[in-house]
Amino acid sequence: MARYGMMIDTRKCVGCFACRVACQMKNTLGPKEGFVHFEFLESGTYPDVSSEAIPMQCMHCADAPCEKVCPTGATYINEAGVVLVDANKCIGCKYCMVACPYSVRMIEEISGVVEKCRFCWDDEMGGPNNPSCVATCIADARVFGDLDDPNSDVAVAIAANDAQPIAGDLTEAKIFYVR
Amino acid sequence: MVWGPMIAVYLFVAGAAAGSYLTASLVSFKYPGGVFTRKAGRIIAPILLAIGLLMLMLDAEAGLRNPLRFLGLFANPRSVMTIGTYIISVFMVVALIVAVLELMGKNVPRALDIVGDIGAICLAGYTGFLLGDSLGVPLWHNSVLPPLFIVSALTSGMAIVSLIGAAFDYVEFEKMGVLRPIHIVLAVLEILLIVALLVIASGRGAAGAESVAMLTTGSLAPAFWIGVVGIGLVLPLAIDLFNMRSTKSEASGEALAQTGVVVGGFLLRFVVVSAGVMMVLL
Numbered sequence: 001m002a003r004y005g006m007m008i009d010t011r012k013c014v015g016c017f018a019c020r021v022a023c024q025m026k027n028t029l030g031p032k033e034g035f036v037h038f039e040f041l042e043s044g045t046y047p048d049v050s051s052e053a054i055p056m057q058c059m060h061c062a063d064a065p066c067e068k069v070c071p072t073g074a075t076y077i078n079e080a081g082v083v084l085v086d087a088n089k090c091i092g093c094k095y096c097m098v099a100c101p102y103s104v105r106m107i108e109e110i111s112g113v114v115e116k117c118r119f120c121w122d123d124e125m126g127g128p129n130n131p132s133c134v135a136t137c138i139a140d141a142r143v144f145g146d147l148d149d150p151n152s153d154v155a156v157a158i159a160a161n162d163a164q165p166i167a168g169d170l171t172e173a174k175i176f177y178v179r
Numbered sequence: 180m181v182w183g184p185m186i187a188v189y190l191f192v193a194g195a196a197a198g199s200y201l202t203a204s205l206v207s208f209k210y211p212g213g214v215f216t217r218k219a220g221r222i223i224a225p226i227l228l229a230i231g232l233l234m235l236m237l238d239a240e241a242g243l244r245n246p247l248r249f250l251g252l253f254a255n256p257r258s259v260m261t262i263g264t265y266i267i268s269v270f271m272v273v274a275l276i277v278a279v280l281e282l283m284g285k286n287v288p289r290a291l292d293i294v295g296d297i298g299a300i301c302l303a304g305y306t307g308f309l310l311g312d313s314l315g316v317p318l319w320h321n322s323v324l325p326p327l328f329i330v331s332a333l334t335s336g337m338a339i340v341s342l343i344g345a346a347f348d349y350v351e352f353e354k355m356g357v358l359r360p361i362h363i364v365l366a367v368l369e370i371l372l373i374v375a376l377l378v379i380a381s382g383r384g385a386a387g388a389e390s391v392a393m394l395t396t397g398s399l400a401p402a403f404w405i406g407v408v409g410i411g412l413v414l415p416l417a418i419d420l421f422n423m424r425s426t427k428s429e430a431s432g433e434a435l436a437q438t439g440v441v442v443g444g445f446l447l448r449f450v451v452v453s454a455g456v457m458m459v460l461l
C-alpha cells in the first residue's frame with residue numbers, strides 16, 4: 001500500500017488562497033470554514049526584509065496526537081497513512097483540536113463534527129481523488145504522491161529539495177516544506 | 180482556545196466531587212459524630228459530578244445531536260478522555276450507591292467506601308492529565324498541572340463539604356480539628372505549584388510567555404490575582420492561621436474562608452483553561 005504525503009514549496013507560493021478555495025468547494029465548506037489556512041511570516045529589518053506565505057493543513061502525522069486523544073476512535077489512520085475522521089463517531093468534544101499542535105482542525109458548523117484535510121481520500125476509489133489544492137495551485141508549489149515509491153514526483157522533489165516537516169520530527173508529519 | 184468556560188466548570192465540579200467524597204470518607208473514619216459533614220460530602224459528590232457531565236455533553240455538539248455516539252467514549256483506551264470515562268463510570272456508580280445508603284440512614288460498608296476513595300483520587304488526577312495531552316499548549320503540557328488540579332480538587336471539595344456541614348452543626352464541625360491543618364498544607368502546596376506553573380510556562384517560548392502574561396498582567400489578571408490568589412488562597416490561609424491561634428473560631432469567618440476556597444478553585448480552572456495559548460510552529 002502506498003504511503004501518501006505532500007511537498008509544499010513556500011518559495012513558489014504567492015499566498016493567493018486558490019488552494020483554500022478549491023478545497024472549500026470540493027468539501028462543500030462554508031466561507032469561514034477551511035481545511036487549508038495560511039500563516040504569514042515576515043523577517044529581517046528594513047530595508048532587508050522578506051515575507052513568506054505558509055499554507056497549513058493536516059500534516060497526516062504518523063504519530064498523530066489527534067488520533068491518540070480521540071476518545072471514540074472517530075479519528076483514525078487508514079492503511080495508506082491518511083488521517084481521517086469518521087463523522088458518524090465524532091461527538092464534537094474538540095479534544096483533537098486541543099491536541100493538534102498545528103491548529104488545522106475545525107468544527108463543521110452544521111453538524112458540530114470536527115473535520116480537517118483528508119488528502120481528498122475517496123473511500124469508493126480506495127485512494128486519494130486528485131487532491132484539489134495540488135491540482136489548482138497556480139504556482140506549482142504543491143507536489144503530492146506516494147512517499148514510499150522513490151520514483152514518485154513527491155519523493156523525487158523532497159529528496160532534491162531536502163524538504164522537511166514544519167516542526168521537524170515532532171509528530172512524523174507527512175507534509176514536507178521547502179522554505 | 181477551543182475549550183472554554185464549560186470545560187472549566189466541568190474540571191472544577193469533577194474535582195470538587197472527588198474532594199467532597201474524600202472529605203466525607205475522612206470524616207466518617209475519624210469523626211463518627213460529624214454526621215452532617217459526612218452526609219453533605221456523600222450526597223453532594225454524585226450531584227456535582229452529574230452537573231459536570233451535563234456540561235461536557237452540552238459542549239460536545241455533535242454528540243448532543245446524536246446521543247448514542249456518547250457510547251463511543253469507551254472506545255480508545257489510549258485517550259485520557261476514555262480513561263476518564265472509565266473512572267467516572269466506576270466512581271459515579273459507587274458514589275450513587277453510597278449517597279442512597281446515606282439517605283436511607285444505612286451504614287456504608289468500608290470496602291465500598293474504599294473503592295469510592297480510589298475512584299475519587301483517580302477522578303481528581305485525571306482532570307489534570309486531560310489538559311496535559313496537548314503538545315502545543317505550554318501552559319497545559321507540563322508536569323505541574325496534574326498535581327495542581329489534584330490539590331485544588333481536594334481543597335475545593337473539602338470547602339464545599341465544610342461549608343454545608345458547618346452550617347448545619349457548627350459545634351460538631353469545630354471538633355474536626357484535622358481539617359484545618361490539612362487545608363493549610365494543601366493551600367501552601369497550591370501556591371508553590373502555581374508559582375512553578377508560571378515559571379515553567381514562561382520558559383517555554385512565545386506561547387507560554389503569552390499565557391503567563393495573560394494571567395499576571397493581561398485580561399485574566401483580575402481573576403487570577405484577586406480571585407485565585409487573594410480570595411482563594413491568601414484570605415482563607417489568613418483566616419485559618421488566625422483561627423488556629425485563638426481557642427474559639429467564628430462561624431462567619433469560617434464560612435468566608437470556605438467560600439473563598441470554592442470561588443478560587445473554580446477561577447483557577449477558568450483562568451488556566453482560558454489562558455491556554457497554542458504555539459505557532461513555523
Ligand code: SF4
Nearest residue numbers: 058059061064066100
Ligand atoms: S496535523 Fe493535526 S489533525 Fe493532522 S494528523 Fe497531525 S495532529 Fe492530527
